[in-house]
Amino acid sequence: MIETIVGDNGSRFIIAAAAVAVGLLCLVAVLWIMRHRPSSPFVRGGKNRQPRLAVLDAAAVDARRRLVLVRRDDVEHLIMIGGPTDIVIESRIAPDGAPPAETSAAVAAEQKAVEAPKAAPSPEPRPEPRPTPAP
DSSP states (O other), rough: HHHHHHHHHHHHHHHHHHHHHHHHHHHHHHHHHHHTOOTTTTTGGGGSSOEEEEEEEESSSSSSSSEEEEEEETEEEEEESSSSSSSSEEEEHHHHSSOOHHHHHHHHHHHHSSSOOOOOOOOOOOOOOOOOOOO
């Protein structure tokens, strides 16, 4: 019985098995390309760069909102996300090991960098003395 099935449909079975094998090879090739592609173009430095941004902790407030603690350049920020608007609860939180003096100095330096230096006011033009006519 198997001989009659294989005899009648043997060539179709071999073609179908070859098509499935080619499909699996294409799938493996696509997965390999996706895994070994270069990093995202908007993140400069690729795998060798030092991370500047990290999510340290997150807690659910209710079904929609979450509190997220984010660290950026050794400064932490507490943010509430998920509601109608995202809110910064606390900014420039001192890291655990940093003394407050270093943190306030860093905040002062950051504020000075943000404030653009204002140009000195230009002096008002003085009227030039007119020569007096000789008598």
